[in-house]
Amino acid sequence: MRANSVVVLALTFAFAGLGLSPAPAQVAGGRDLEREAAAARKQAEEKTPIPRMKDGKPDFTGMWRPSGIGATFAWEAHPAGFGTASEGPSIIGDPADGILPYQPWALKERERRRRPESAYEENSVKCTITGMPRLLVYEFSIQQFPDKVVIFHATSNIATRTVRFDNRPPLPSSIRLWMGDARGRWEGDTMVIETTNLNGQAWLNLGGDVMSDAMHITERYRMLNATTMSMEAVIDDPKVYTRPWTMKFPGPHRKIGTRVVNDDEFDFEDSCLEGNTDLRHFKNLYDAAHAKSGSQ
Amino acid sequence: MANKLAFVLATVGLICATTALEAHHSFSAQYDANKPIVLRGTISKMLWSNPHGHLYVDVKTPDGKLVTWELETASPPQLFRRGWRKEDLPIGSEVIVRGFMARDGTAAANAAAVTLVSTGKELFAGSPSDGSPEAPPAGAAK
Numbered sequence: 001m002r003a004n005s006v007v008v009l010a011l012t013f014a015f016a017g018l019g020l021s022p023a024p025a026q027v028a029g030g031r032d033l034e035r036e037a038a039a040a041r042k043q044a045e046e047k048t049p050i051p052r053m054k055d056g057k058p059d060f061t062g063m064w065r066p067s068g069i070g071a072t073f074a075w076e077a078h079p080a081g082f083g084t085a086s087e088g089p090s091i092i093g094d095p096a097d098g099i100l101p102y103q104p105w106a107l108k109e110r111e112r113r114r115r116p117e118s119a120y121e122e123n124s125v126k127c128t129i130t131g132m133p134r135l136l137v138y139e140f141s142i143q144q145f146p147d148k149v150v151i152f153h154a155t156s157n158i159a160t161r162t163v164r165f166d167n168r169p170p171l172p173s174s175i176r177l178w179m180g181d182a183r184g185r186w187e188g189d190t191m192v193i194e195t196t197n198l199n200g201q202a203w204l205n206l207g208g209d210v211m212s213d214a215m216h217i218t219e220r221y222r223m224l225n226a227t228t229m230s231m232e233a234v235i236d237d238p239k240v241y242t243r244p245w246t247m248k249f250p251g252p253h254r255k256i257g258t259r260v261v262n263d264d265e266f267d268f269e270d271s272c273l274e275g276n277t278d279l280r281h282f283k284n285l286y287d288a289a290h291a292k293s294g295s296q
Numbered sequence: 297m298a299n300k301l302a303f304v305l306a307t308v309g310l311i312c313a314t315t316a317l318e319a320h321h322s323f324s325a326q327y328d329a330n331k332p333i334v335l336r337g338t339i340s341k342m343l344w345s346n347p348h349g350h351l352y353v354d355v356k357t358p359d360g361k362l363v364t365w366e367l368e369t370a371s372p373p374q375l376f377r378r379g380w381r382k383e384d385l386p387i388g389s390e391v392i393v394r395g396f397m398a399r400d401g402t403a404a405a406n407a408a409a410v411t412l413v414s415t416g417k418e419l420f421a422g423s424p425s426d427g428s429p430e431a432p433p434a435g436a437a438k
Binding site: 072073081082115116118119122124125127206207271272274275276277278281282284285288 | 319320321322323324325326327329343345346347348349350366368396398399400401402404
């Protein structure tokens with residue numbers, strides 16, 4: 001508890017550059033994160049059968065929502081405040097303190113990215129693909145086939161992953177992608193996805209967490225019953241971090257929108273580029289800062 | 297400032313947004329929490345576009361000039377869910393907008409709340425689900 005308080009305090013200072021301020025716990029843009037995670041955990045206790053494919057593998061087909069997280073701005077625990085949709089618990093399960101094990105240079109780079117003038121460098125504001133592993137914290141839809149799993153990520157910048165299960169050779173190291181090269185395999189009923197060949201240029205979130213082209217992501221998905229699943233990911237990036245770390249969510253993912261038609265489903269298009277006037281303002285800030293420092 | 301923040305935090309619960317979608321940009325990088333603004337003017341255009349809507353309002357300066365402000369709102373899907381419809385915003389109608397000024401010093405702001413003067417109807421424009429700030433108190437002025 002004491003450690004958590006210190007973390008929140010430290011992050012309050014860390015976010016000062018972004019103008020963020022602490023908020024009362026559990027007030028999160030209309031969401032109660034703790035209740036959301038608890039409801040998902042309760043749902044996971046229901047004795048409902050795991051749907052299966054003809055070959056007996058668990059069928060993950062459906063739309064899935066992570067529960068109990070607010071990870072748009074940071075993956076460590078952080079307060080809500082001006083411009084931050086919600087406070088959020090850490091989604092770092094290992095190390096146990098929930099703090100990303102940064103190498104010093106990379107932590108400095110994150111601090112630099114948190115200045116307003118740096119926001120222009122980030123992909124989301126340009127309506128381009130934000131990439132992996134950033135998209136793991138948002139909703140996604142899975143379509144499963146015997147030889148591949150296709151994942152549609154809920155983002156305004158079109159992002160789809162095709163995960164191959166056919167043992168084809170990996171891409172050569174020279175090919176580098178925002179979404180990386182994803183290969184799947186089964187460990188019993190657990191679906192394992194390994195992603196490599198990332199280009200290392202993406203930010204992990206709007207708060208500027210850092211990655212490199214050496215990042216290797218191992219995701220593990222396991223159905224708990226008909227409507228919930230657990231998801232964990234091990235992130236290994238020796239150029240940026242001092243050790244591998246694990247992404248862990250406070251509650252299981254819930255299947256949504258599959259039985260009841262509601263507005264949680266993808267029922268509106270979101271063509272990001274059509275009205276993206278924001279970029280002009282971010283570029284103004286970027287240009288002004290670089291003109292001042294003479295580094296443009 | 298403390299009062300402003302208290303108001304901001306108190307109003308968070310008014311808007312229920314339970315989605316877990318990706319935010320388009322950092323609002324705190326684009327807008328300044330220390331520069332709340334209240335504008336009164338007439339609507340010249342409404343852009344129902346993604347990733348954000350934009351309301352354009354002509355505001356008269358003290359020396360009589362007209363300045364068109366670009367006011368960012370939530371995305372059209374979010375506005376729709378919150379009850380906004382195209383017919384709510386006829387060109388030429390008078391509105392009061394509460395928001396926060398852009399950091400780059402242009403005539404741009406985040407429109408956290410919009411009030412139609414003719415009816416007094418208030419339409420929230422900000423979007424806590426994607427990080428948009430809540431409205432500053434009505435008394436805040438440029």
